[in-house]
Amino acid sequence: MSVSSRSRPLVVLTTGEPAGIGPELALMLAASGEALPATLVAVGDPAMLAERALALGLAVELDVIAPEDEIPAPRPGVLPVWPVPLRVPARAGVLEPANGEYVLETLDVAIAACRDGRAGAMVTAPLHKGAIIDGGRPGFTGHTEYLRDACGVEEVVMMLATDAALHGIAAGGPRCPLRVALATTHLPLREVADAITAERLERVLRILDGDLRRHFGIAAPRIVVCGLNPHAGEDGHLGREELDVIAPTLVRLRRQGLDLAGPLPADTLFTPRHLEGADAVLAMYHDQGLPVLKYAGFGRGANITLGLPIVRTSVDHGTALDLAGQGIADPGSLQIAVTLAAEMASRKG
Ligand SMILES: NC(=O)c1ccc[n+]([C@@H]2O[C@H](COP(=O)([O-])OP(=O)(O)OC[C@H]3O[C@@H](n4cnc5c(N)ncnc54)[C@H](O)[C@@H]3O)[C@@H](O)[C@H]2O)c1
Numbered sequence: 001m002s003v004s005s006r007s008r009p010l011v012v013l014t015t016g017e018p019a020g021i022g023p024e025l026a027l028m029l030a031a032s033g034e035a036l037p038a039t040l041v042a043v044g045d046p047a048m049l050a051e052r053a054l055a056l057g058l059a060v061e062l063d064v065i066a067p068e069d070e071i072p073a074p075r076p077g078v079l080p081v082w083p084v085p086l087r088v089p090a091r092a093g094v095l096e097p098a099n100g101e102y103v104l105e106t107l108d109v110a111i112a113a114c115r116d117g118r119a120g121a122m123v124t125a126p127l128h129k130g131a132i133i134d135g136g137r138p139g140f141t142g143h144t145e146y147l148r149d150a151c152g153v154e155e156v157v158m159m160l161a162t163d164a165a166l167h168g169i170a171a172g173g174p175r176c177p178l179r180v181a182l183a184t185t186h187l188p189l190r191e192v193a194d195a196i197t198a199e200r201l202e203r204v205l206r207i208l209d210g211d212l213r214r215h216f217g218i219a220a221p222r223i224v225v226c227g228l229n230p231h232a233g234e235d236g237h238l239g240r241e242e243l244d245v246i247a248p249t250l251v252r253l254r255r256q257g258l259d260l261a262g263p264l265p266a267d268t269l270f271t272p273r274h275l276e277g278a279d280a281v282l283a284m285y286h287d288q289g290l291p292v293l294k295y296a297g298f299g300r301g302a303n304i305t306l307g308l309p310i311v312r313t314s315v316d317h318g319t320a321l322d323l324a325g326q327g328i329a330d331p332g333s334l335q336i337a338v339t340l341a342a343e344m345a346s347r348k349g
């Protein structure tokens with residue numbers, strides 16, 4: 001059965017770092033019997049998943065299926081699994097870099113299924129970047145860049161969004177609607193300024209504008225752009241990137257029809273007056289934008305990779321080794337990421 005002929009798109013869920021909370025979150029989602037707008041298949045080591053389910057008392061039947069075989073219709077409490085073997089045994093909370101290649105193989109399986117049309121989308125449970133690097137991949141920086149390279153595209157954009165923004169939930173308390181995209185992703189802070197080039201900014205803004213239209217149905221996205229330096233450079237007294245790079249890029253793209261505000265001082269940009277009417281904020285670097293997003297809705301957001309030929313979403317949190325194996329991690333973000341992936345896959349057709 002092809003993806004488009006399914007009533008619920010096939011979403012491939014990679015179970016992530018086996019020492020982290022990813023495996024148990026996948027099992028918790030299956031055990032909850034929650035009706036999802038997706039047919040879900042997990043990718044991971046079936047014996048490890050079975051052991052984790054047993055240890056946590058989660059009533060989940062694992063249905064091990066070869067990737068070329070038909071996925072049966074979803075049944076509550078049943079989790080179909082495309083098997084990938086661990087390289088060495090895994091223990092919750094204890095990293096084993098030798099399993100780095102296992103984690104990457106789960107990604108490769110999901111990417112292949114999305115690229116050849118067997119699946120409509122992939123959702124990734126968290127991986128541990130350090131473990132993959134220590135396992136022999138020194139250049140590894142995260143799913144986002146791995147997917148970019150695997151799909152052969154020049155640029156992708158990391159965007160996180162709160163559920164309130166994804167599903168039009170009215171603002172209330174700290175859980176406000178917010179989408180935050182990043183001009184740079186997993187870079188040491190020391191390298192950020194050099195990475196903010198006009199070329200990169202233009203590529204990022206075009207992808208952000210295009211994918212807000214394509215995936216989120218926003219006809220004319222309004223994007224608010226942060227400066228890089230304190231007070232957006234204070235007219236060049238506190239840094240020149242705004243004057244030399246960011247502002248001229250925005251002027252050029254505005255002439256081409258993009259609706260862009262900024263560069264604005266990042267400390268006050270995330271206030272109701274500036275966010276009013278904004279469809280997304282573009283932050284210049286990871287910890288300029290993501291702390292605000294995570295404050296606004298940690299555990300109730302999703303991470304979306306824009307600019308890919310396939311649909312990929314992820315959770316808004318990491319491997320939480322401190323919680324792994326205890327069954328107390330919150331599966332809320334995973335549920336949101338799966339729901340969003342299914343919606344995006346359905347829209348894509
Ligand atoms: N999508 C991903 O693959 C992804 C996302 C973020 C971080 N990471 C990676 O995860 C690893 C650990 O990162 P970190 O420590 O900065 O962030 P983290 O999100 O793993 O943990 C930060 C804090 O949040 C808590 N937490 C995280 N998820 C939770 C959940 N579902 N329910 C309840 N509490 C939760 C943790 O217990 C911890 O106190 C790093 O290697 C990082 O690169 C991966």
Ligand SMILES: N[C@H](C(=O)O)[C@H](O)COP(=O)(O)O
Pocket residue numbers: 141142143144145286290303314315316317318
């Ligand atoms: N920057 C993300 C976050 O803080 O949630 C996270 O590290 C995930 O990155 P990838 O999706 O590229 O692995």
